[in-house]
Amino acid sequence: MNVSRRHVPVLIIGSGIAGCTAALTLADAGHEVLLINAGSQLLDGNSELAQGGIIYRADPARNGGAETAGARNNDDAVALEKDILVAGHNYNYRKAVRFLCRQGPSCVDDMLIKRAGVPFDRNEDGSFNLTREGGHSTPRILHCRDYSGRAIMEGLTAQIMAHPRITRLHHRAAIDLLTSRHHAKTSQYRYEINNRCMGAYVLNEESGEPETILADWTVLATGGVGQVFLHSTNAPGCVGTGVSMAFRAGVDLANLEFMQFHPTALYEERSNRRSLITEAMRGEGARLLSHKGQPFMQGYDP
Ligand SMILES: Cc1cc2nc3c(=O)[nH]c(=O)nc-3n(C[C@H](O)[C@H](O)[C@H](O)COP(=O)(O)OP(=O)(O)OC[C@H]3O[C@@H](n4cnc5c(N)ncnc54)[C@H](O)[C@@H]3O)c2cc1C
Incomplete structure:
Protein backbone atom coordinates (compact mmCIF):
# COMPACT_ATOMS: atom_id res chain seq x y z
CA MET A 1 0.00 0.00 0.00
CA LEU A 43 -18.50 24.16 -3.68
CA ASP A 44 -19.79 20.94 -2.16
CA GLY A 45 -21.32 21.72 1.24
CA ASN A 46 -24.35 23.48 2.67
CA SER A 47 -22.92 26.97 2.27
CA GLU A 48 -23.76 27.31 -1.40
CA LEU A 49 -27.33 26.10 -0.70
CA ALA A 50 -28.14 28.94 1.71
CA GLN A 51 -30.89 31.08 0.27
CA GLY A 52 -32.17 33.64 2.76
CA GLY A 53 -28.95 35.47 3.52
CA ILE A 54 -26.54 36.30 6.30
CA ILE A 55 -26.95 38.38 9.46
CA TYR A 56 -25.48 41.88 9.13
CA ARG A 57 -26.77 44.89 11.07
CA ALA A 58 -29.95 46.93 10.97
CA ASP A 59 -29.57 49.99 8.75
CA PRO A 60 -28.48 52.74 11.22
CA ALA A 61 -30.09 55.41 9.02
CA ARG A 62 -33.50 53.71 9.35
CA ASN A 63 -32.94 52.65 12.91
CA GLY A 64 -33.62 55.86 14.88
CA GLY A 65 -33.08 56.43 18.60
CA ALA A 66 -29.40 56.88 19.39
CA GLU A 67 -27.63 59.94 17.98
CA THR A 68 -24.69 58.61 15.98
CA ALA A 69 -24.42 55.68 13.54
CA GLY A 70 -21.91 54.05 15.94
CA ALA A 71 -24.36 54.25 18.84
CA ARG A 72 -27.16 52.89 16.63
CA ASN A 73 -24.94 49.97 15.55
CA ASN A 74 -24.32 49.27 19.22
CA ASP A 75 -28.07 49.37 19.86
CA ASP A 76 -28.55 46.80 17.13
CA ALA A 77 -25.82 44.56 18.60
CA VAL A 78 -27.76 44.63 21.90
CA ALA A 79 -31.07 43.94 20.10
CA LEU A 80 -29.51 41.08 18.10
CA GLU A 81 -28.12 39.56 21.29
CA LYS A 82 -31.62 39.62 22.77
CA ASP A 83 -33.13 38.01 19.65
CA ILE A 84 -30.53 35.23 19.70
CA LEU A 85 -31.01 34.53 23.40
CA VAL A 86 -34.80 34.36 22.92
CA ALA A 87 -34.42 32.04 19.91
CA GLY A 88 -31.94 29.92 21.88
CA HIS A 89 -34.21 29.78 24.94
CA ASN A 90 -31.30 31.19 26.98
CA TYR A 91 -29.35 27.96 26.59
CA ASN A 92 -26.77 29.95 24.60
CA TYR A 93 -23.17 30.48 25.61
CA ARG A 94 -23.56 34.20 26.33
CA LYS A 95 -19.91 35.10 25.73
CA ALA A 96 -20.06 33.57 22.25
CA VAL A 97 -23.37 35.29 21.47
CA ARG A 98 -22.00 38.69 22.56
CA PHE A 99 -18.83 38.16 20.52
CA LEU A 100 -20.88 37.23 17.44
CA CYS A 101 -23.20 40.22 17.81
CA ARG A 102 -20.35 42.71 18.28
CA GLN A 103 -17.82 41.31 15.80
CA GLY A 104 -20.10 39.71 13.20
CA PRO A 105 -21.09 42.81 11.21
CA SER A 106 -17.50 44.02 10.81
CA CYS A 107 -16.41 40.49 9.76
CA VAL A 108 -19.13 40.54 7.09
CA ASP A 109 -17.86 43.98 6.02
CA ASP A 110 -14.22 42.96 5.88
CA MET A 111 -14.44 39.43 4.52
CA LEU A 112 -17.56 39.27 2.39
CA ILE A 113 -18.16 42.83 1.21
CA LYS A 114 -14.63 44.24 0.87
CA ARG A 115 -12.49 41.08 0.46
CA ALA A 116 -14.78 38.79 -1.54
CA GLY A 117 -16.86 41.52 -3.20
CA VAL A 118 -20.16 39.66 -2.73
CA PRO A 119 -22.81 41.65 -4.66
CA PHE A 120 -25.46 41.86 -1.92
CA ASP A 121 -28.73 43.42 -3.12
CA ARG A 122 -29.03 47.17 -2.68
CA ASN A 123 -31.90 49.67 -2.69
CA GLU A 124 -32.13 52.47 -5.21
CA ASP A 125 -30.38 54.87 -2.81
CA GLY A 126 -27.38 52.50 -2.62
CA SER A 127 -28.09 51.23 0.91
CA PHE A 128 -28.26 47.48 1.50
CA ASN A 129 -31.60 45.82 0.92
CA LEU A 130 -32.00 44.15 4.29
CA THR A 131 -34.59 41.47 4.84
CA ARG A 132 -36.00 39.97 8.00
CA GLU A 133 -35.92 36.30 8.95
CA GLY A 134 -37.73 34.33 11.62
CA GLY A 135 -36.48 35.23 15.12
CA HIS A 136 -35.23 38.70 14.15
CA SER A 137 -36.98 41.75 15.58
CA THR A 138 -35.85 43.95 12.69
CA PRO A 139 -34.56 43.60 9.10
CA ARG A 140 -30.82 42.94 9.26
CA ILE A 141 -30.21 40.11 6.75
CA LEU A 142 -28.01 40.74 3.71
CA HIS A 143 -28.97 38.70 0.68
CA CYS A 144 -28.38 38.22 -3.02
CA ARG A 145 -31.86 37.54 -4.40
CA ASP A 146 -32.57 34.02 -3.11
CA TYR A 147 -29.16 32.52 -3.90
CA SER A 148 -27.13 34.25 -1.18
CA GLY A 149 -25.00 31.22 -0.30
CA ARG A 150 -23.95 30.66 -3.89
CA ALA A 151 -23.02 34.33 -4.33
CA ILE A 152 -21.03 34.31 -1.08
CA MET A 153 -19.23 31.10 -1.98
CA GLU A 154 -18.43 32.27 -5.51
CA GLY A 155 -16.82 35.40 -4.03
CA LEU A 156 -14.87 33.45 -1.41
CA THR A 157 -13.70 30.65 -3.68
CA ALA A 158 -12.43 33.13 -6.28
CA GLN A 159 -10.24 34.63 -3.53
CA ILE A 160 -9.13 31.16 -2.38
CA ALA A 249 -10.14 12.63 19.55
CA GLY A 250 -11.51 13.42 23.00
CA VAL A 251 -13.27 16.73 22.32
CA ASP A 252 -16.18 17.48 24.65
CA LEU A 253 -19.40 17.74 22.65
CA ALA A 254 -22.42 19.70 23.83
CA ASN A 255 -25.90 20.64 22.64
CA LEU A 256 -26.04 17.99 19.92
CA GLU A 257 -29.76 17.70 20.56
CA PHE A 258 -30.29 21.17 19.09
CA MET A 259 -30.86 20.81 15.40
CA GLN A 260 -32.21 23.43 13.03
CA PHE A 261 -35.05 22.04 10.97
CA HIS A 262 -36.40 23.63 7.83
CA PRO A 263 -40.12 22.92 8.08
CA THR A 264 -40.80 23.78 4.45
CA ALA A 265 -39.13 21.83 1.65
CA LEU A 266 -40.22 20.53 -1.71
CA TYR A 267 -40.68 16.77 -1.67
CA GLU A 268 -39.70 15.03 -4.86
CA GLU A 269 -40.16 11.29 -5.03
CA ARG A 270 -37.40 10.58 -7.53
CA SER A 271 -34.65 12.49 -5.73
CA ASN A 272 -33.03 12.45 -2.30
CA ARG A 273 -32.54 16.21 -2.47
CA ARG A 274 -35.18 18.31 -0.75
CA SER A 275 -35.16 21.88 -2.00
CA LEU A 276 -35.73 24.43 0.72
CA ILE A 277 -38.54 26.96 0.57
CA THR A 278 -36.61 29.76 2.23
CA GLU A 279 -37.49 30.80 5.78
CA ALA A 280 -37.15 34.44 4.67
CA MET A 281 -40.58 33.90 3.08
CA ARG A 282 -42.05 33.28 6.51
CA GLY A 283 -40.11 36.26 7.91
CA GLU A 284 -41.75 38.37 5.22
CA GLY A 285 -45.20 37.09 6.22
CA ALA A 286 -45.78 33.93 4.14
CA ARG A 287 -48.08 31.38 5.77
CA LEU A 288 -48.16 27.60 5.64
CA LEU A 289 -51.38 26.23 4.13
CA SER A 290 -52.66 22.66 3.94
CA HIS A 291 -53.50 20.99 0.61
CA LYS A 292 -57.00 22.42 1.12
CA GLY A 293 -55.57 25.94 1.25
CA GLN A 294 -56.29 26.23 5.00
CA PRO A 295 -53.77 27.66 7.54
CA PHE A 296 -52.99 24.94 10.06
CA MET A 297 -49.97 26.04 12.12
CA GLN A 298 -52.05 27.62 14.87
CA GLY A 299 -52.98 24.07 15.86
CA TYR A 300 -49.33 23.52 16.78
CA ASP A 301 -48.10 27.01 17.78
CA PRO A 302 -51.13 29.06 18.92
C1 LIG B 1 -30.94 24.56 2.15
C2 LIG B 1 -30.21 25.37 3.19
C3 LIG B 1 -30.44 26.74 3.31
C4 LIG B 1 -29.79 27.49 4.27
N1 LIG B 1 -30.02 28.84 4.34
C5 LIG B 1 -29.32 29.60 5.22
C6 LIG B 1 -29.48 31.01 5.25
O1 LIG B 1 -30.23 31.59 4.49
N2 LIG B 1 -28.73 31.73 6.13
C7 LIG B 1 -27.86 31.12 7.00
O2 LIG B 1 -27.20 31.82 7.78
N3 LIG B 1 -27.69 29.78 6.99
C8 LIG B 1 -28.38 29.01 6.13
N4 LIG B 1 -28.21 27.65 6.11
C9 LIG B 1 -27.22 27.08 7.00
C10 LIG B 1 -25.82 27.33 6.42
O3 LIG B 1 -25.81 26.96 5.07
C11 LIG B 1 -24.76 26.54 7.19
O4 LIG B 1 -24.85 26.83 8.57
C12 LIG B 1 -23.36 26.89 6.71
O5 LIG B 1 -23.28 26.82 5.32
C13 LIG B 1 -22.35 25.97 7.33
O6 LIG B 1 -21.10 26.27 6.75
P1 LIG B 1 -19.89 25.30 7.01
O7 LIG B 1 -18.70 25.91 6.34
O8 LIG B 1 -19.79 25.04 8.47
O9 LIG B 1 -20.30 23.90 6.34
P2 LIG B 1 -20.53 23.41 4.76
O10 LIG B 1 -20.73 24.59 3.90
O11 LIG B 1 -21.54 22.38 4.84
O12 LIG B 1 -19.09 22.85 4.43
C14 LIG B 1 -18.64 21.62 4.96
C15 LIG B 1 -17.40 21.23 4.19
O13 LIG B 1 -16.78 20.15 4.89
C16 LIG B 1 -16.41 19.14 3.95
N5 LIG B 1 -16.34 17.87 4.66
C17 LIG B 1 -17.28 17.27 5.43
N6 LIG B 1 -16.79 16.13 5.96
C18 LIG B 1 -15.51 16.03 5.50
C19 LIG B 1 -14.46 15.09 5.69
N7 LIG B 1 -14.62 14.01 6.48
N8 LIG B 1 -13.28 15.30 5.06
C20 LIG B 1 -13.08 16.38 4.25
N9 LIG B 1 -14.03 17.32 4.05
C21 LIG B 1 -15.22 17.13 4.67
C22 LIG B 1 -17.46 19.20 2.88
O14 LIG B 1 -16.92 18.58 1.72
C23 LIG B 1 -17.63 20.73 2.77
O15 LIG B 1 -16.63 21.27 1.94
C24 LIG B 1 -28.87 26.86 5.16
C25 LIG B 1 -28.64 25.49 5.05
C26 LIG B 1 -29.30 24.74 4.07
C27 LIG B 1 -29.03 23.27 3.96
Whole structure:
Protein backbone atom coordinates (compact mmCIF):
# COMPACT_ATOMS: atom_id res chain seq x y z
CA MET A 1 0.00 0.00 0.00
CA ASN A 2 1.38 3.41 -0.97
CA VAL A 3 0.77 5.60 2.08
CA SER A 4 1.82 9.17 1.37
CA ARG A 5 2.79 11.60 4.10
CA ARG A 6 3.19 15.35 4.09
CA HIS A 7 3.61 18.12 6.63
CA VAL A 8 1.88 21.50 6.43
CA PRO A 9 1.72 24.47 8.80
CA VAL A 10 -2.10 24.75 8.63
CA LEU A 11 -4.57 22.06 7.59
CA ILE A 12 -8.19 23.11 7.07
CA ILE A 13 -10.73 20.33 6.61
CA GLY A 14 -13.85 21.54 4.80
CA SER A 15 -14.33 24.24 2.18
CA GLY A 16 -17.67 25.81 3.14
CA ILE A 17 -17.96 29.37 4.44
CA ALA A 18 -16.20 28.35 7.68
CA GLY A 19 -13.24 26.66 5.99
CA CYS A 20 -12.84 29.31 3.28
CA THR A 21 -12.94 32.29 5.66
CA ALA A 22 -10.50 30.53 8.02
CA ALA A 23 -8.19 29.78 5.06
CA LEU A 24 -8.23 33.38 3.82
CA THR A 25 -7.74 34.85 7.29
CA LEU A 26 -4.79 32.58 8.10
CA ALA A 27 -3.20 32.88 4.64
CA ASP A 28 -3.53 36.68 4.75
CA ALA A 29 -1.69 36.55 8.10
CA GLY A 30 1.23 34.85 6.32
CA HIS A 31 0.56 31.14 7.00
CA GLU A 32 0.81 28.43 4.34
CA VAL A 33 -2.59 26.71 4.26
CA LEU A 34 -3.67 23.34 2.89
CA LEU A 35 -7.46 23.33 2.33
CA ILE A 36 -9.00 19.91 1.74
CA ASN A 37 -12.56 18.83 1.12
CA ALA A 38 -14.46 15.66 0.39
CA GLY A 39 -16.13 16.77 -2.86
CA SER A 40 -14.79 17.17 -6.36
CA GLN A 41 -14.72 20.99 -6.15
CA LEU A 42 -14.72 23.70 -3.50
CA LEU A 43 -18.50 24.16 -3.68
CA ASP A 44 -19.79 20.94 -2.16
CA GLY A 45 -21.32 21.72 1.24
CA ASN A 46 -24.35 23.48 2.67
CA SER A 47 -22.92 26.97 2.27
CA GLU A 48 -23.76 27.31 -1.40
CA LEU A 49 -27.33 26.10 -0.70
CA ALA A 50 -28.14 28.94 1.71
CA GLN A 51 -30.89 31.08 0.27
CA GLY A 52 -32.17 33.64 2.76
CA GLY A 53 -28.95 35.47 3.52
CA ILE A 54 -26.54 36.30 6.30
CA ILE A 55 -26.95 38.38 9.46
CA TYR A 56 -25.48 41.88 9.13
CA ARG A 57 -26.77 44.89 11.07
CA ALA A 58 -29.95 46.93 10.97
CA ASP A 59 -29.57 49.99 8.75
CA PRO A 60 -28.48 52.74 11.22
CA ALA A 61 -30.09 55.41 9.02
CA ARG A 62 -33.50 53.71 9.35
CA ASN A 63 -32.94 52.65 12.91
CA GLY A 64 -33.62 55.86 14.88
CA GLY A 65 -33.08 56.43 18.60
CA ALA A 66 -29.40 56.88 19.39
CA GLU A 67 -27.63 59.94 17.98
CA THR A 68 -24.69 58.61 15.98
CA ALA A 69 -24.42 55.68 13.54
CA GLY A 70 -21.91 54.05 15.94
CA ALA A 71 -24.36 54.25 18.84
CA ARG A 72 -27.16 52.89 16.63
CA ASN A 73 -24.94 49.97 15.55
CA ASN A 74 -24.32 49.27 19.22
CA ASP A 75 -28.07 49.37 19.86
CA ASP A 76 -28.55 46.80 17.13
CA ALA A 77 -25.82 44.56 18.60
CA VAL A 78 -27.76 44.63 21.90
CA ALA A 79 -31.07 43.94 20.10
CA LEU A 80 -29.51 41.08 18.10
CA GLU A 81 -28.12 39.56 21.29
CA LYS A 82 -31.62 39.62 22.77
CA ASP A 83 -33.13 38.01 19.65
CA ILE A 84 -30.53 35.23 19.70
CA LEU A 85 -31.01 34.53 23.40
CA VAL A 86 -34.80 34.36 22.92
CA ALA A 87 -34.42 32.04 19.91
CA GLY A 88 -31.94 29.92 21.88
CA HIS A 89 -34.21 29.78 24.94
CA ASN A 90 -31.30 31.19 26.98
CA TYR A 91 -29.35 27.96 26.59
CA ASN A 92 -26.77 29.95 24.60
CA TYR A 93 -23.17 30.48 25.61
CA ARG A 94 -23.56 34.20 26.33
CA LYS A 95 -19.91 35.10 25.73
CA ALA A 96 -20.06 33.57 22.25
CA VAL A 97 -23.37 35.29 21.47
CA ARG A 98 -22.00 38.69 22.56
CA PHE A 99 -18.83 38.16 20.52
CA LEU A 100 -20.88 37.23 17.44
CA CYS A 101 -23.20 40.22 17.81
CA ARG A 102 -20.35 42.71 18.28
CA GLN A 103 -17.82 41.31 15.80
CA GLY A 104 -20.10 39.71 13.20
CA PRO A 105 -21.09 42.81 11.21
CA SER A 106 -17.50 44.02 10.81
CA CYS A 107 -16.41 40.49 9.76
CA VAL A 108 -19.13 40.54 7.09
CA ASP A 109 -17.86 43.98 6.02
CA ASP A 110 -14.22 42.96 5.88
CA MET A 111 -14.44 39.43 4.52
CA LEU A 112 -17.56 39.27 2.39
CA ILE A 113 -18.16 42.83 1.21
CA LYS A 114 -14.63 44.24 0.87
CA ARG A 115 -12.49 41.08 0.46
CA ALA A 116 -14.78 38.79 -1.54
CA GLY A 117 -16.86 41.52 -3.20
CA VAL A 118 -20.16 39.66 -2.73
CA PRO A 119 -22.81 41.65 -4.66
CA PHE A 120 -25.46 41.86 -1.92
CA ASP A 121 -28.73 43.42 -3.12
CA ARG A 122 -29.03 47.17 -2.68
CA ASN A 123 -31.90 49.67 -2.69
CA GLU A 124 -32.13 52.47 -5.21
CA ASP A 125 -30.38 54.87 -2.81
CA GLY A 126 -27.38 52.50 -2.62
CA SER A 127 -28.09 51.23 0.91
CA PHE A 128 -28.26 47.48 1.50
CA ASN A 129 -31.60 45.82 0.92
CA LEU A 130 -32.00 44.15 4.29
CA THR A 131 -34.59 41.47 4.84
CA ARG A 132 -36.00 39.97 8.00
CA GLU A 133 -35.92 36.30 8.95
CA GLY A 134 -37.73 34.33 11.62
CA GLY A 135 -36.48 35.23 15.12
CA HIS A 136 -35.23 38.70 14.15
CA SER A 137 -36.98 41.75 15.58
CA THR A 138 -35.85 43.95 12.69
CA PRO A 139 -34.56 43.60 9.10
CA ARG A 140 -30.82 42.94 9.26
CA ILE A 141 -30.21 40.11 6.75
CA LEU A 142 -28.01 40.74 3.71
CA HIS A 143 -28.97 38.70 0.68
CA CYS A 144 -28.38 38.22 -3.02
CA ARG A 145 -31.86 37.54 -4.40
CA ASP A 146 -32.57 34.02 -3.11
CA TYR A 147 -29.16 32.52 -3.90
CA SER A 148 -27.13 34.25 -1.18
CA GLY A 149 -25.00 31.22 -0.30
CA ARG A 150 -23.95 30.66 -3.89
CA ALA A 151 -23.02 34.33 -4.33
CA ILE A 152 -21.03 34.31 -1.08
CA MET A 153 -19.23 31.10 -1.98
CA GLU A 154 -18.43 32.27 -5.51
CA GLY A 155 -16.82 35.40 -4.03
CA LEU A 156 -14.87 33.45 -1.41
CA THR A 157 -13.70 30.65 -3.68
CA ALA A 158 -12.43 33.13 -6.28
CA GLN A 159 -10.24 34.63 -3.53
CA ILE A 160 -9.13 31.16 -2.38
CA MET A 161 -8.10 30.12 -5.90
CA ALA A 162 -6.07 33.30 -6.42
CA HIS A 163 -4.25 33.13 -3.07
CA PRO A 164 -0.56 32.22 -3.35
CA ARG A 165 -0.44 30.72 0.15
CA ILE A 166 -3.47 28.41 -0.17
CA THR A 167 -3.15 24.92 -1.68
CA ARG A 168 -6.36 23.02 -2.42
CA LEU A 169 -6.92 19.28 -2.52
CA HIS A 170 -10.33 17.86 -3.45
CA HIS A 171 -11.62 14.28 -3.12
CA ARG A 172 -9.90 14.08 0.27
CA ALA A 173 -12.18 12.72 3.01
CA ALA A 174 -10.66 13.05 6.47
CA ILE A 175 -10.99 9.76 8.33
CA ASP A 176 -9.61 10.61 11.73
CA LEU A 177 -7.65 13.29 13.54
CA LEU A 178 -4.09 12.53 14.56
CA THR A 179 -3.69 13.32 18.23
CA SER A 180 -0.86 13.00 20.71
CA ARG A 181 -3.02 10.81 22.93
CA HIS A 182 -4.28 8.54 20.15
CA HIS A 183 -1.01 8.09 18.36
CA ALA A 184 1.70 8.53 21.01
CA LYS A 185 4.82 6.45 20.52
CA THR A 186 5.55 6.29 24.25
CA SER A 187 2.99 5.75 26.98
CA GLN A 188 4.20 8.90 28.77
CA TYR A 189 2.49 11.16 26.24
CA ARG A 190 -0.84 9.68 27.19
CA TYR A 191 -0.52 11.21 30.65
CA GLU A 192 0.03 14.70 29.27
CA ILE A 193 -2.83 17.04 30.10
CA ASN A 194 -2.81 18.61 26.65
CA ASN A 195 -4.07 16.31 23.98
CA ARG A 196 -2.70 17.95 20.82
CA CYS A 197 -4.09 17.54 17.34
CA MET A 198 -1.28 16.96 14.86
CA GLY A 199 -3.15 16.62 11.59
CA ALA A 200 -5.39 13.99 10.05
CA TYR A 201 -5.58 10.69 8.21
CA VAL A 202 -7.24 11.38 4.91
CA LEU A 203 -8.65 9.09 2.24
CA ASN A 204 -7.53 10.11 -1.24
CA GLU A 205 -10.73 9.13 -3.04
CA GLU A 206 -9.04 9.28 -6.45
CA SER A 207 -6.31 6.77 -5.65
CA GLY A 208 -8.25 4.90 -2.97
CA GLU A 209 -5.22 5.23 -0.66
CA PRO A 210 -5.02 6.77 2.81
CA GLU A 211 -2.69 9.74 3.30
CA THR A 212 -1.15 11.17 6.44
CA ILE A 213 -1.25 14.95 6.68
CA LEU A 214 0.76 16.24 9.63
CA ALA A 215 -0.08 19.80 10.57
CA ASP A 216 1.00 22.31 13.21
CA TRP A 217 -2.59 23.58 13.30
CA THR A 218 -5.73 21.79 12.18
CA VAL A 219 -9.08 23.50 11.61
CA LEU A 220 -12.15 21.27 11.56
CA ALA A 221 -14.75 22.97 9.35
CA THR A 222 -16.72 19.96 8.19
CA GLY A 223 -20.22 21.43 8.60
CA GLY A 224 -23.37 19.78 9.86
CA VAL A 225 -25.09 16.42 10.19
CA GLY A 226 -28.40 16.97 8.37
CA GLN A 227 -28.07 13.97 6.09
CA VAL A 228 -28.45 11.55 8.98
CA PHE A 229 -32.19 12.26 8.66
CA LEU A 230 -34.38 10.61 6.04
CA HIS A 231 -35.59 13.93 4.61
CA SER A 232 -33.05 16.73 4.52
CA THR A 233 -32.34 19.94 2.63
CA ASN A 234 -28.62 19.44 3.31
CA ALA A 235 -25.81 18.65 0.86
CA PRO A 236 -25.09 14.92 0.53
CA GLY A 237 -21.78 15.05 2.45
CA CYS A 238 -23.29 16.52 5.62
CA VAL A 239 -23.17 13.34 7.68
CA GLY A 240 -21.29 14.60 10.72
CA THR A 241 -17.85 13.10 10.12
CA GLY A 242 -16.25 16.13 11.79
CA VAL A 243 -18.31 15.71 14.94
CA SER A 244 -17.40 11.99 15.04
CA MET A 245 -13.69 12.68 14.49
CA ALA A 246 -13.70 15.32 17.23
CA PHE A 247 -15.48 12.94 19.60
CA ARG A 248 -12.96 10.15 18.96
CA ALA A 249 -10.14 12.63 19.55
CA GLY A 250 -11.51 13.42 23.00
CA VAL A 251 -13.27 16.73 22.32
CA ASP A 252 -16.18 17.48 24.65
CA LEU A 253 -19.40 17.74 22.65
CA ALA A 254 -22.42 19.70 23.83
CA ASN A 255 -25.90 20.64 22.64
CA LEU A 256 -26.04 17.99 19.92
CA GLU A 257 -29.76 17.70 20.56
CA PHE A 258 -30.29 21.17 19.09
CA MET A 259 -30.86 20.81 15.40
CA GLN A 260 -32.21 23.43 13.03
CA PHE A 261 -35.05 22.04 10.97
CA HIS A 262 -36.40 23.63 7.83
CA PRO A 263 -40.12 22.92 8.08
CA THR A 264 -40.80 23.78 4.45
CA ALA A 265 -39.13 21.83 1.65
CA LEU A 266 -40.22 20.53 -1.71
CA TYR A 267 -40.68 16.77 -1.67
CA GLU A 268 -39.70 15.03 -4.86
CA GLU A 269 -40.16 11.29 -5.03
CA ARG A 270 -37.40 10.58 -7.53
CA SER A 271 -34.65 12.49 -5.73
CA ASN A 272 -33.03 12.45 -2.30
CA ARG A 273 -32.54 16.21 -2.47
CA ARG A 274 -35.18 18.31 -0.75
CA SER A 275 -35.16 21.88 -2.00
CA LEU A 276 -35.73 24.43 0.72
CA ILE A 277 -38.54 26.96 0.57
CA THR A 278 -36.61 29.76 2.23
CA GLU A 279 -37.49 30.80 5.78
CA ALA A 280 -37.15 34.44 4.67
CA MET A 281 -40.58 33.90 3.08
CA ARG A 282 -42.05 33.28 6.51
CA GLY A 283 -40.11 36.26 7.91
CA GLU A 284 -41.75 38.37 5.22
CA GLY A 285 -45.20 37.09 6.22
CA ALA A 286 -45.78 33.93 4.14
CA ARG A 287 -48.08 31.38 5.77
CA LEU A 288 -48.16 27.60 5.64
CA LEU A 289 -51.38 26.23 4.13
CA SER A 290 -52.66 22.66 3.94
CA HIS A 291 -53.50 20.99 0.61
CA LYS A 292 -57.00 22.42 1.12
CA GLY A 293 -55.57 25.94 1.25
CA GLN A 294 -56.29 26.23 5.00
CA PRO A 295 -53.77 27.66 7.54
CA PHE A 296 -52.99 24.94 10.06
CA MET A 297 -49.97 26.04 12.12
CA GLN A 298 -52.05 27.62 14.87
CA GLY A 299 -52.98 24.07 15.86
CA TYR A 300 -49.33 23.52 16.78
CA ASP A 301 -48.10 27.01 17.78
CA PRO A 302 -51.13 29.06 18.92
C1 LIG B 1 -30.94 24.56 2.15
C2 LIG B 1 -30.21 25.37 3.19
C3 LIG B 1 -30.44 26.74 3.31
C4 LIG B 1 -29.79 27.49 4.27
N1 LIG B 1 -30.02 28.84 4.34
C5 LIG B 1 -29.32 29.60 5.22
C6 LIG B 1 -29.48 31.01 5.25
O1 LIG B 1 -30.23 31.59 4.49
N2 LIG B 1 -28.73 31.73 6.13
C7 LIG B 1 -27.86 31.12 7.00
O2 LIG B 1 -27.20 31.82 7.78
N3 LIG B 1 -27.69 29.78 6.99
C8 LIG B 1 -28.38 29.01 6.13
N4 LIG B 1 -28.21 27.65 6.11
C9 LIG B 1 -27.22 27.08 7.00
C10 LIG B 1 -25.82 27.33 6.42
O3 LIG B 1 -25.81 26.96 5.07
C11 LIG B 1 -24.76 26.54 7.19
O4 LIG B 1 -24.85 26.83 8.57
C12 LIG B 1 -23.36 26.89 6.71
O5 LIG B 1 -23.28 26.82 5.32
C13 LIG B 1 -22.35 25.97 7.33
O6 LIG B 1 -21.10 26.27 6.75
P1 LIG B 1 -19.89 25.30 7.01
O7 LIG B 1 -18.70 25.91 6.34
O8 LIG B 1 -19.79 25.04 8.47
O9 LIG B 1 -20.30 23.90 6.34
P2 LIG B 1 -20.53 23.41 4.76
O10 LIG B 1 -20.73 24.59 3.90
O11 LIG B 1 -21.54 22.38 4.84
O12 LIG B 1 -19.09 22.85 4.43
C14 LIG B 1 -18.64 21.62 4.96
C15 LIG B 1 -17.40 21.23 4.19
O13 LIG B 1 -16.78 20.15 4.89
C16 LIG B 1 -16.41 19.14 3.95
N5 LIG B 1 -16.34 17.87 4.66
C17 LIG B 1 -17.28 17.27 5.43
N6 LIG B 1 -16.79 16.13 5.96
C18 LIG B 1 -15.51 16.03 5.50
C19 LIG B 1 -14.46 15.09 5.69
N7 LIG B 1 -14.62 14.01 6.48
N8 LIG B 1 -13.28 15.30 5.06
C20 LIG B 1 -13.08 16.38 4.25
N9 LIG B 1 -14.03 17.32 4.05
C21 LIG B 1 -15.22 17.13 4.67
C22 LIG B 1 -17.46 19.20 2.88
O14 LIG B 1 -16.92 18.58 1.72
C23 LIG B 1 -17.63 20.73 2.77
O15 LIG B 1 -16.63 21.27 1.94
C24 LIG B 1 -28.87 26.86 5.16
C25 LIG B 1 -28.64 25.49 5.05
C26 LIG B 1 -29.30 24.74 4.07
C27 LIG B 1 -29.03 23.27 3.96
